[in-house]
Amino acid sequence: MIDLHTHSTCSDGTDTPFALVKKALAAGVTTLGITDHDSTAGWSEAITAIQPQIQLVLGAEISCLTTDGVSVHMLGLLFDGEHKEMQQMLEDSRDTRIPRMRKMIELLRADGIDISIEDVNRVAPTGSTLGRPHLADALVAKGIVASRDEAFLDLLHNESKYYVSHAAPTPVEAISVIRRAGGVAVIAHPFASRRGEILVPESFTDLLAAGLNGIEVHHRDQNAQEQKVLTDIARGLNLVVTGSSDYHGTGKLNSMAENTTHPAQWEMLESAANARRVITV
Numbered sequence: 238m239i240d241l242h243t244h245s246t247c248s249d250g251t252d253t254p255f256a257l258v259k260k261a262l263a264a265g266v267t268t269l270g271i272t273d274h275d276s277t278a279g280w281s282e283a284i285t286a287i288q289p290q291i292q293l294v295l296g297a298e299i300s301c302l303t304t305d306g307v308s309v310h311m312l313g314l315l316f317d318g319e320h321k322e323m324q325q326m327l328e329d330s331r332d333t334r335i336p337r338m339r340k341m342i343e344l345l346r347a348d349g350i351d352i353s354i355e356d357v358n359r360v361a362p363t364g365s366t367l368g369r370p371h372l373a374d375a376l377v378a379k380g381i382v383a384s385r386d387e388a389f390l391d392l393l394h395n396e397s398k399y400y401v402s403h404a405a406p407t408p409v410e411a412i413s414v415i416r417r418a419g420g421v422a423v424i425a426h427p428f429a430s431r432r433g434e435i436l437v438p439e440s441f442t443d444l445l446a447a448g449l450n451g452i453e454v455h456h457r458d459q460n461a462q463e464q465k466v467l468t469d470i471a472r473g474l475n476l477v478v479t480g481s482s483d484y485h486g487t488g489k490l491n492s493m494a495e496n497t498t499h500p501a502q503w504e505m506l507e508s509a510a511n512a513r514r515v516i517t518v
């Protein structure tokens with residue numbers, strides 16, 4: 238079973254990288270992608286947890302913004318973790334997430350919602366990519382909302398008046414850097430309309446020209462109709478089709494390997510990296 242998109246405590250997941258690999262093993266996953274938001278911090282710990290039954294695909298989910306301001310997530314897999322330009326891009330995103338968090342808190346406070354940066358720092362694991370889920374956790378801890386989901390629905394969604402963006406590359410820039418770093422680029426849940434504005438189908442042509450390798454089609458935030466349209470786009474552009482859980486531990490309802498990638502599709506994807514970087518024992 239191949240699950241190429243999961244999160245650990247190095248971003249907004251609730252399992253440590255070690256526990257994430259162990260849970261994947263228990264769930265029968267044979268190829269696991271670890272893709273924390275804008276970070277490769279979990280890679281080394283995840284490697285210490287592998288066993289002969291499971292191989293690791295190291296990666297990151299890069300938060301992008303189109304020139305029209307649409308939020309897009311790009312999965313970079315199998316890239317060289319030492320690549321300077323790649324690490325700089327990830328660091329820029331993480332760095333601007335701190336002032337961005339302060340801004341969101343300021344806006345919430347101005348409306349009488351009693352939350353502080355200290356509350357957020359208390360719930361965000363050390364070294365994690367700071368994000369809205371941590372702000373949600375802080376709001377839950379203070380009894381302001383009941384769950385992460387409720388926090389997003391009421392206060393933190395993309396169209397909320399409390400939403401502030403952080404510095405982010407465009408999808409084309411992210412794809413270019415991933416490919417220059419030797420990896421492969423798969424656009425994550427491109428039609429996840431529940432979260433806000435989505436890409437128009439025409440934009441896939443530009444992404445293909447930039448070096449896009451695949452489309453995450455099978456994902457719980459895309460309905461059957463959306464998955465069908467994406468499958469057709471992938472076929473038309475000769476792009477790999479992936480499916481994945483986007484597992485976040487208890488941070489989201491997604492369960493490990495609830496969606497998976499077909500082995501033939503994975504083989505095609507893996508062969509497009511500039512070196513064999515899958516980690517085995």
Ligand code: AMP
Binds near residue numbers: 389
């Ligand atoms: P940020 O990167 O700080 O803008 O936060 C975006 C992240 O929040 C996404 O990548 C998801 O992992 C997470 N997220 C979005 N909607 C929800 C939700 N309803 N419940 C929990 N997490 C969510």
Ligand code: ZN
Binds near residue numbers: 249250274485
């Ligand atoms: Zn996340």
Ligand code: FE
Binds near residue numbers: 425
């Ligand atoms: Fe995502």
Ligand code: FE
Binds near residue numbers: 242244298483
């Ligand atoms: Fe994700």
